[in-house]
Structure formats: C-alpha cells, structure tokens
Amino acid sequence: MITAIYPGSFDPVTNGHLDIIKRSAKTFDKVIVAIAQNPNKTPMFTIEERMDFLKRVINGLPNVEVDHFDGLLVDYVKEKDAHVIIKGLRAISDFEYEFQMALMNRKLDSDIETLFMMTSYKYSFLSSSMMKEVGKLGGCIAELVPDAILPDVLKRLKSV
Ligand code: COA
Numbered sequence: 769m770i771t772a773i774y775p776g777s778f779d780p781v782t783n784g785h786l787d788i789i790k791r792s793a794k795t796f797d798k799v800i801v802a803i804a805q806n807p808n809k810t811p812m813f814t815i816e817e818r819m820d821f822l823k824r825v826i827n828g829l830p831n832v833e834v835d836h837f838d839g840l841l842v843d844y845v846k847e848k849d850a851h852v853i854i855k856g857l858r859a860i861s862d863f864e865y866e867f868q869m870a871l872m873n874r875k876l877d878s879d880i881e882t883l884f885m886m887t888s889y890k891y892s893f894l895s896s897s898m899m900k901e902v903g904k905l906g907g908c909i910a911e912l913v914p915d916a917i918l919p920d921v922l923k924r925l926k927s928v
Contacts, residue, residue, distance in 0.1 A: 771850040772883070775804050775841050779811045780821045782899055784891035786914055788856040793829045793896055795836060799827065799850060803836040812900060812924065820851040821921075825914040842877040853882045858892045900925060 777870040792799045802817050815836050822834040837844040870882035903909040
C-alpha cells in the first residue's frame with residue numbers, strides 16, 4: 769500500500785489544491801493532506817479552521833485524510849510510515865524553491881521521494897495569498913475556492 773503525504777499551509781485550501789488532492793487520490797492508495805506551520809507565513813485561518821475546511825472539501829474521497837504536524841516534514845512522513853511527498857507545480861517560478869526543498873528533504877532522508885504533479889492549466893495562476901487579496905478587495909473568488917467553504921472564506925475576508 770502506497771501512502772502519499774500532500775503538505776502545505778492550505779490557508780485556505782483552494783480549487784488548485786483540491787485538483788491535486790483528487791488526482792493524487794486516484795494515483796495512490798492513501799493520501800494524507802498535512803497542514804504544516806510555515807514559520808515564514810502569518811496565517812489568516814487557524815489550524816483548526818484549515819482542518820475543518822479541508823475535511824469539508826474532501827468529503828466523498830474515501831482514501832484521503834486530513835492531519836497537521838509540527839517540526840520537519842520528513843519526520844512526519846516517517847511517522848506515518850509513508851515514503852512519498854506530493855507537491856503541486858504551477859509554473860516554472862515554483863521550480864527552484866520546490867527543487868531546493870525536495871533536495872533538502874532527500875538529504876534529510878534518502879528513502880523519501882518527492883513527486884511533482886502539474887497543476888491543471890486553469891489553476892496555474894492561483895495561490896492562497898492572491899485569492900485572499902482579490903477577495904479582500906471585493907473581486908470574485910467563486911471559481912477559486914471550493915463551494916463548500918466559500919461562504920466562510922468570504923465572511924472572514926470581509927471582516928479583516
Ligand atoms: N494550487 C493553488 N495554489 C497552490 C498550489 C496549487 N496546486 N500549490 C501550491 N499553491 C500555493 C499555496 O497556496 C501557497 O500559496 P501562499 O504562499 O499564497 O499561501 C504557495 O503556493 C506555496 O505553496 P507550498 O509550496 O505548498 O508552500 P507552503 O508554504 O504552503 O508549504 C511546506 C510549504 C509546508 C511544505 C514546507 O514549509 C514544509 O515542509 N514545512 C515543514 C518544515 C520542514 O520540514 N522544513 C524543511 C523543508 S526542506
């Protein structure tokens with residue numbers, strides 16, 4: 769059985785992330801979507817809110833779980849008895865940073881493989897920060913955020 773870990777901040781999950789989750793779920797026996805603390809980012813949503821959002825959007829995908837972790841990703845991957853990290857690649861600009869992270873993770877644990885999945889063309893411009901900026905300024909984010917969480921995201925964006 770192959771378990772893949774899909775890590776990220778998911779602040780909040782977007783349709784771009786959901787696309788990667790659905791395609792990973794078809795490719796691997798089990799997928800764990802793992803929310804990580806990125807010390808370089810100040811999140812808009814708490815871990816609990818992000819977990820709740822993810823659980824709502826993966827509803828109906830029986831082999832997908834949602835979790836969160838502190839510390840190193842490679843330690844978490846080992847703890848879950850997994851060997852595969854999934855990352856989405858949106859554009860060439862993602863490549864250098866992702867390449868560095870993948871090589872660092874390999875240096876930390878050579879048994880763990882990072883696999884990259886190309887994001888669907890229609891989400892190749894999307895990031896959580898850009899979606900939040902557009903939403904805060906009153907732009908339409910309906911096609912960027914899963915329907916199940918859209919009202920909650922809009923409510924928060926209007927309150928900040
Ligand atoms: N669709 C839409 N947006 C996407 C996307 C996709 N398919 N893939 C990535 N993004 C967006 C994310 O929303 C995020 O946007 P934001 O910066 O506006 O929030 C951005 O692209 C970067 O995403 P990602 O590369 O997943 O970074 P992250 O900050 O969300 O997560 C971790 C990075 C959590 C994987 C990394 O910090 C980590 O492993 N942390 C654990 C500690 C550790 O082990 N550190 C050493 C790593 S070598």
